[in-house]
Amino acid sequence: MVKTKDVKPKKKAGKPTAEKKGSGTLELLEAKLAKSQFDQRLAMEPAEEGQACSMVWGDHKGEETPRIFVLALPVGSWEKANAEYVQQLSYTQAPTGLAADEYAKFALVGDGKNEAMFDLEYPAHEVDRLPSIEEIKEYKRIKADPTRRWSLKMYDRLMNGFNAFHEQVYQTVKDKVDGKNAIILEVAKLLFLESFRLHHDGKMLEFTHEGKKLNLSDVFTFEYVQKHGKQAVAEIQSAFDLLKTNADYVVTDDKGDSHPIFDRNEHLRLEQPRNYETILELIQNLGPVLDNSDKVLKEKASLKDVANDVLGRAFDVFLRANFDSKGGLAIYLTPAPVKQAMLEIAFHDILEETPEILSARDADGKPSFRYCDPACGTYGFGVVAHGHLRRALNEIGGRETSNDRAREKLFNDMCEQSFVGADSAPIMVTLARVNMAMLGAPKARIFYSTNSLISEQLQPCSFDLICTNPPFGTPKFKKGQENAKRDYEERMKEILAFYRSDLEAKEGKSKTSGYEYKPRVDGLAMGGKPNSKGVWQESKATSVDPAVLFLDRCLQLLKPGGRLLIILPDGVLCNSGDRYVREYIMGKKDETTGQFHGGKAIVKAVISLPSDTFKLSGTGAKTSVLYLQKRHERDDGSKQFMDEPQTDVFMAVADTLGYEVKNNVEDYSKGLSNDLAKITGAYVRGE
Secondary structure, three states, rough: OOEEEEEOOOOOOOOOOOOOOHHHHHHHHHHHHHHOOOOOOEEEOOOOOOOOOEEEEEEEEEEEEEEEEEOOOOOHHHHHHHHHHHHHHHHOOOOOOOOOHHHEEEEEOOOOOEEEEOOOOOOOOEEOOOOOOOOOHOOOOOOOOOOOOHHHHHHHHHHHHHHHHHHHHHHHOOOOOOOHHHHHHHHHHHHHHHHHHOOOOOHEEEEEEEEEEEHHHHHHHHHHHHHHHHHHHHHHHHHHHHHHHOHHHHHEOOOOEEEEOOOOOOOOOOOOOOHHHHHHHHHHHOOOEEEOOOEEEEEEOOOHOOOOOHHHHHHHHHHHHHHOOOOOOOOOOOOOOHHHHHHHHHHHHHHHOHHHHHHOOOOOEEEEEEEEEEEOOOOOHHHHHHHEEEHHOOOOOOOOHHHHHHHHHHHHHHHOOOEEEOOOOOOHHHHHHHHHOOOOOOEEEEEEOOOOOOOOOOOOEEEEEEOOOOOOOOOOOOOHHHHHHHHHHHHHHHHHHHHOOEEEEEOOOOHHOOOOOOOOOOOOOOOOOEEEOEEEEEOOOOOOOOOHHHHHHHHHHEEEEEEEEEEEEEEHHHHHHHEEEEEEHHHEEOOOOOOOEEEEEEEEEEOOOOOOHHHHHHOOOOOEEEEEEEOEEEEOOOOOOOOOOOEEEEEEEEOOOEEEOOOEEOOOOOOOOHHHHHHHHHOOOOO
């Protein structure tokens, strides 16, 4: 039997209900830290009425520790206890003139009833405990961007502005768009044009409209639209039609096919000049650039001056807050706590076990590390992976990361080479491309694929890390849908045939007599299943959950030793009818030794998610995160797997994710525990 480590987070302990608003709550939080020797304090101005905040630190062996931001929230505003908001306040409310290493590294937040703790280094995320005064010295000091405070203020401006614009188009200045998602897509197009305007010049910006040569830098401003109205709109639409296929925004897949950021049939659909004025003034009229001491560094700022991670986060949060998943495409945006936990675990293990893969280059000098999501949606996992990769590069040694310049060169190369994604919904691919472009990765290799399960655009044994939330569940056909059912079955038969490369027809017999299973490093087998006698047969088209095929496909796509974190329906992990899938992964158990043999992967962890994880997307399916590491191949070059031992499996149950779904939104105001923060902390510490 596989040994397990079972972690079940404890419920949050309630606090006494005496008067603790504002400074009272802050004093209690500071006193708690003072008991851990963080006893030095710097007062800070609160951002809103009812709040109170400060920075505290300690002195360990004669040297000051990194700072901890302490924030007391008024009762009823617990939804503000999230990593992005807290990180923003730690900068924007800090006194001016702080040195680079005097900004907060961690945060403690409370409202007199609830408490939460955060690691504020990008990507900021909730943690289950703060480091001790001895441990905190082991963390690298913050390398502050001299314009970080200003960038975070711009994040607040952009977030509020994007949301207001979305409501404007949806409710008041209605335009030629169909639904909430179409508005998001129009914002993406306009951000693309602004990015193009800022990063190109001269003839690159020229285009023709009605026989007249124009320049994007002249017509794509809110002042020009105010003056020329519908004429300006028509000219901007023409500019988009020309520039959307520019080579700087074309990527290639593993098959060699090219993919522009927008389809050739995609056009700017907004027609109301007032909507153009609103969005262009939002992203262009940013005022001066200020350093962390509020000194003017540049009189007229642009989005180019805003830190990439801040700009990318603004678009990603806007996208997630306004995206409508009920559009018939079975698109389920993965909640932020789930993505954060999966990527934090993955990068922790990479740094602990194989850090060298992050800085390696291939024979052509290109970064060899590759991350993929074959069902990427808006590339939410990739956005989080982007942040963790930048953070990880600061923690490894070697020539490629020996100094800031070398590390930045490697990271920029990885932004172009290391991020791969595919999706069958064109709008998702476009939003994913813009999502990464806002992070400074316009060449991220994200592309449309009719079916990632079989596409040659993704090559076997080519990825180090895959994180994904694939579609699952077989469709139910009603009476009168016989043609649709027949079409589905025919399509699935073709796919299942592709998934039998590890199955060979028994010698001298027909395929109906069964197959022999011969696992290969680059093979697939879930197009079949063993019968009660252990003989593999072809699977029926309507009996295979697509999640099982995605699981098989992801294992095929991984390099030997590569890691997979995938969200699966619980049935795959526990139903008796899916036992063959589990044996396919782990191998069969030797009752004498208790070891597993013949599997393709080592099971590292299983984390059960709450039943309402995807309630916002309209499904209450019970799911879990399965973390696998593909076994290594043998040294003889036979494409066979090494018989590596199955290690202990980390197992945990998350009851809540910090929110409840209410009125079609994720409500974080209830003070619910983000159990995944505790689970991730336990995993990282090896508990």
